[in-house]
Amino acid sequence: MTDEVQRGNMAAAEGPSFWLGNETLKVPAALFALNRKRLCDRLRGNKDVQKNAIVLMQGGEEAQRYCTDTGIVFRQESYFHWTFGVTEPDCYGAIDVDTGKSIVFVPKLPESYAVWMGKIHHPEYFREKYAVDEVHYKDEITSVLASKKPSVLLTLRGVNTDSGNISREASFEGISHRVIKTDMELEVLRYTNKISSEAHKEVMKAIKVGMKEYEMESLFQHYCYTRGGMRHTSYTCICGSGNNSSVLHYGHAGAPNDKTVEDGDLCLFDMGGEYYCYASDITCTFPANGKFTPDQRAIYEAVLKSSRAVMKAIKPGVAWPDMHRLADRVHLEELTKIGILKGNVDDMVKVHLGAIFMPHGLGHLLGIDVHDVGGYPEGVDRINLPGLKSLRTARVLKEGMVLTVEPGIYFIDRLLDQALNDPSQSCFINNEVLQRFRRFGGVRIEDDIAVAANGMELLTCVPRTVEEIEAFMAEAQGSTKSFDSLASQK
Numbered sequence: 209m210t211d212e213v214q215r216g217n218m219a220a221a222e223g224p225s226f227w228l229g230n231e232t233l234k235v236p237a238a239l240f241a242l243n244r245k246r247l248c249d250r251l252r253g254n255k256d257v258q259k260n261a262i263v264l265m266q267g268g269e270e271a272q273r274y275c276t277d278t279g280i281v282f283r284q285e286s287y288f289h290w291t292f293g294v295t296e297p298d299c300y301g302a303i304d305v306d307t308g309k310s311i312v313f314v315p316k317l318p319e320s321y322a323v324w325m326g327k328i329h330h331p332e333y334f335r336e337k338y339a340v341d342e343v344h345y346k347d348e349i350t351s352v353l354a355s356k357k358p359s360v361l362l363t364l365r366g367v368n369t370d371s372g373n374i375s376r377e378a379s380f381e382g383i384s385h386r387v388i389k390t391d392m393e394l395e396v397l398r399y400t401n402k403i404s405s406e407a408h409k410e411v412m413k414a415i416k417v418g419m420k421e422y423e424m425e426s427l428f429q430h431y432c433y434t435r436g437g438m439r440h441t442s443y444t445c446i447c448g449s450g451n452n453s454s455v456l457h458y459g460h461a462g463a464p465n466d467k468t469v470e471d472g473d474l475c476l477f478d479m480g481g482e483y484y485c486y487a488s489d490i491t492c493t494f495p496a497n498g499k500f501t502p503d504q505r506a507i508y509e510a511v512l513k514s515s516r517a518v519m520k521a522i523k524p525g526v527a528w529p530d531m532h533r534l535a536d537r538v539h540l541e542e543l544t545k546i547g548i549l550k551g552n553v554d555d556m557v558k559v560h561l562g563a564i565f566m567p568h569g570l571g572h573l574l575g576i577d578v579h580d581v582g583g584y585p586e587g588v589d590r591i592n593l594p595g596l597k598s599l600r601t602a603r604v605l606k607e608g609m610v611l612t613v614e615p616g617i618y619f620i621d622r623l624l625d626q627a628l629n630d631p632s633q634s635c636f637i638n639n640e641v642l643q644r645f646r647r648f649g650g651v652r653i654e655d656d657i658a659v660a661a662n663g664m665e666l667l668t669c670v671p672r673t674v675e676e677i678e679a680f681m682a683e684a685q686g687s688t689k690s691f692d693s694l695a696s697q698k
């Protein structure tokens with residue numbers, strides 16, 4: 209990141225930008241110009257890429273709900289967004305690798321569009337809006353590209369290592385630069401974190417025993433959209449209360465955040481808003497009634513300890529799997545102090561006991577996708593061991609990477625029973641104490657961080673210690689400063 213432009217801040221960037229008015233963030237089109245430049249620089253440095261190459265990418269397509277006449281709210285395809293920042297569906301984009309010149313191809317819309325959808329814009333409108341060099345209609349792709357006489361067309365094709373789905377287009381190694389965020393991109397991620405952090409705090413203020421989990425989901429989304437211009441969330445909201453807080457991906461259609469929040473429940477709310485296709489991913493865990501029980505406090509503080517130990521250790525050059533191992537070790541030490549485990553922690557590590565309590569990975573890359581791409585480039589292999597195999601990246605950290613740090617301790621019946629039936633693990637478990645934690649649920653503390661030159665920058669800002677949470681919730685209960693009352697005052 210030595211480039212002058214990358215160091216320039218956003219205010220300095222005059223010219224076209226994406227902005228939703230009010231207090232929302234202005235994102236300059238220059239962000240994408242820089243991404244294209246980085247892509248071309250990288251490709252020009254690759255000896256396998258011949259002179260006079262052109263990159264051709266396809267944007268996301270408008271989709272209907274199954275076979276019905278109901279449109280799905282469009283969200284741009286992530287690679288295309290990273291490269292062009294175009295919000296409309298059904299576009300293509302091309303970049304001349306040698307000159308860096310960019311072309312966007314837009315659909316030629318039918319007359320009926322003007323009746324049903326609104327104004328049909330001329331290509332010049334898009335050229336100015338996105339600050340690209342040329343805009344043509346999509347049906348001219350062949351002739352426009354042929355006139356440039358490229359030696360080769362580079363397309364994008366690769367397998368997403370998380371979903372296993374094949375993205376429809378070629379893995380040219382240039383695009384993997386997406387794991388390093390520019391200062392302009394970091395600014396957007398700071399914003400998504402700021403708004404989403406505030407939205408989490410609104411939820412903590414508003415929650416009352418007797419409410420439904422989905423009311424909290426709705427309030428989060430309402431805040432993110434009203435205040436932050438975030439039409440989408442980065443993923444389906446997970447609003448687990450009570451034992452649901454141990455269900456890692458709760459909130460899906462089969463369990464749609466529909467339980468009533470009860471007195472004594474621990475709430476684990478994992479929600480993140482998305483702005484202009486940039487994600488956030490934040491989890492807050494707190495007691496529904498605002499006061500931790502001694503057991504809830506003990507488990508919460510064990511997780512907070514591992515979170516903070518990891519954050520202290522993060523810096524360029526550190527291997528991410530080592531951070532996962534560090535969190536596991538802290539959990540095992542703390543669970544021993546609490547009395548759930550007994551024996552030597554080194555021996556527990558040998559039988560992978562940590563993965564019983566934290567079956568998921570410590571965290572993942574974050575950017576335009578909530579589980580951002582580039583976790584396993586060539587030469588970085590998945591570690592096939594309990595817990596570690598769930599990591600979405602095993603990379604060595606570099607400045608400019610953005611990741612989640614999300615340790616958790618969960619009491620999942622299936623895994624606990626499995627451990628109790630395995631003599632190599634059950635010998636470390638004090639089952640009498642463990643019984644007290646059946647149906648406890650789980651704790652996850654998830655923050656987003658950017659790797660900095662000498663450490664890290666914390667992007668998320670929510671109450672984190674037990675004292676902060678209890679004080680924040682106590683104050684909220686006694687005040688009228690809920691989002692709804694603020695909204696009605698406007």
Ligand SMILES: [Mn+2]
Pocket residue numbers: 489572612614654
């Ligand atoms: Mn996450």
